[in-house]
Amino acid sequence: MKVLITGGAGFIGSAMCRHVVGKRGWSIAVIDKLTYAGHLSSLGKFSGDPRVAFIRADICDRNAVDEAFSRHRPDAVIHLAAESHVDRSITHARDFVHTNIVGTATLLDATRAYLDRCSPAQKDGFRFLHVSTDEVYGSLEGDGYFTEATPYEPRSPYAASKAASDHLARAWGTTYGIPVILSHCSNNYGPYQLPEKLIPLAILNAMELRPLPVYGDGLHVRDWLHVEEHVQALLLMLERGRPGECYNVGGRSERTNLHVVQSICDILDRKIPESKARRTLISFVPDRPGHDRRYAIDSAKIETELRWRPQGEFEAGLERTVEWYLGNREWWEPIRAAGHGTKRLGLLNETSK
Ligand SMILES: NC(=O)c1ccc[n+]([C@@H]2O[C@H](COP(=O)([O-])OP(=O)(O)OC[C@H]3O[C@@H](n4cnc5c(N)ncnc54)[C@H](O)[C@@H]3O)[C@@H](O)[C@H]2O)c1
DSSP, X not given: OEEEXXXXXXXXXXXXXXXXXXXXXXXXXXXXXXXXXXXXXXXXGGTTOTTEEEEEOOTTOXXXXXXXXXXXXXXXXXXXXXXXOHHHHHHOHHHXXXXXXXXXXXXXXXXXXXXXXXXXXXXXXXXXEEEEEGGGGOOOOSSOOBOTTSOXXXXXXXXXXXXXXXXXXXXXXXXXXXXXXXXXXXXXXXXXXXXXXXXXHHHHHHHTTXXXXXXXXXXXXXXXXXXXHHHHHHHHHHHHOOTTOEEEEOOSOEEEHHHHHHHHHHHHHHHSXXXXXXXXXXXXXXXXXXXXXXXXXXXXXXXXXXXXXXOOOHHHHHHHHHXXXXXXXXXXXXXXXXXXXXXXXXXXXXXXX
C-alpha cells in the first residue's frame, strides 16, 4: 500500500505516518508546507526513513501536487493538511480560506487528473480520505449528539473553512467519481500536539508554573479522543469504509475545559509536587468570540458498520500524555522557544481585516 498523506508533519498527520510506516510497513509520500504547525521532528525515527518521501510543498501548488502524484503513484490520499487552530482562524481567517478551501480543491483536482491516468482497477481501489471535524456541525447547547445527518452550522472561520472543504470533497465525489470518504472527528489529544491547543498548553504552563488561562466560565464541553484511536478509525474508513459516506468519530469522553485543566494540574502535582497546588494557577479570561458551548459525537455508524469503538479511557490517556511531554522536552522546547502558544490569539481587537 502506498499512500499520499498531506499534513504529515502536523499532530494527527505525524501520528498517521508513524503508525502506517511503523506498524503496517507502508510506503508513504508526505506533502507538508511546514507552516508554524508542521515539524519534521514529529515524524520521530521515521523522518529520513527510506519508506517516507517527504515533499515540502503547499497543497495549493498544483504543479507540486501533480508531481507528487506522478512520482509516487499512490493507492490512496489521506488529506490532513489544514490550518487547524480556531483562535488563529479568528485572527487570520484568510489563511484558513487559502489552505482549507483552495488547498482541498487543488488536491481534489490533482486527484481527478491522476485517476484519469490510472487503470480501471487502480481507480476502483483508490480512496480519498478527507479528514474533517465535528466543528462543522456548530454548537450543542443542551443534550444531544451530532450524527452524520446533523445539518452543517459552522460558527468559526476554521469550522466554516472545513465545512466548505467537506462540500468540495463530496461534490468532486458525486460529479467526477472520486471515491471520497469523509470523517468528522471530535477533539484529539496525545503526543506531538502543538502547545497552542488546550491540553499541551496547559501541560507545559502547569509544568513551568505559569498562569493557566481558561476561557469564559470554563464549562465548554469537548469530547476527547486519543490521536492513536483516531488514526485507527481513519484506517478502518480507508480500508473498509464506503465511498461517498461520512463517518463521525468521538471518544465518549465529554469533559469541560475546566475539568481538563484541573486534571492536568492534579496529575502534575502528583508527579512533580510543588509547595502550591497548581490549580491556583488557573484564571478565567475573556471568552473566545462565538465559542461553541458543547460538541458531542454519536459514533453509532462507525461502531456498527466498521466495528470501531473508542476506549473511553480519557484519564489514563491524559496521564500518558502528561508523561510524554515530561519526557520529550527536545521536541517541544524549540517550538515553545519560537513563541507558539505564548500569545493569546482570536480576540477581536487584533484580527486582520
Ligand atoms: N486536532 C484535532 O483535534 C482535530 C479533530 C478533528 C479533525 N481534525 C482535522 O485533522 C487535520 C489535522 O489536524 P492537526 O490537529 O493535525 O493539525 P496541525 O495544525 O497539527 O497540522 C497541520 C499540518 O498541515 C500542514 N499544512 C498547513 N497548511 C498547509 C498547506 N497549505 N500545504 C501543505 N501543508 C500544510 C502544517 O505544516 C501541519 O504539518 C485537520 O484537517 C483538522 O481539521 C483535527
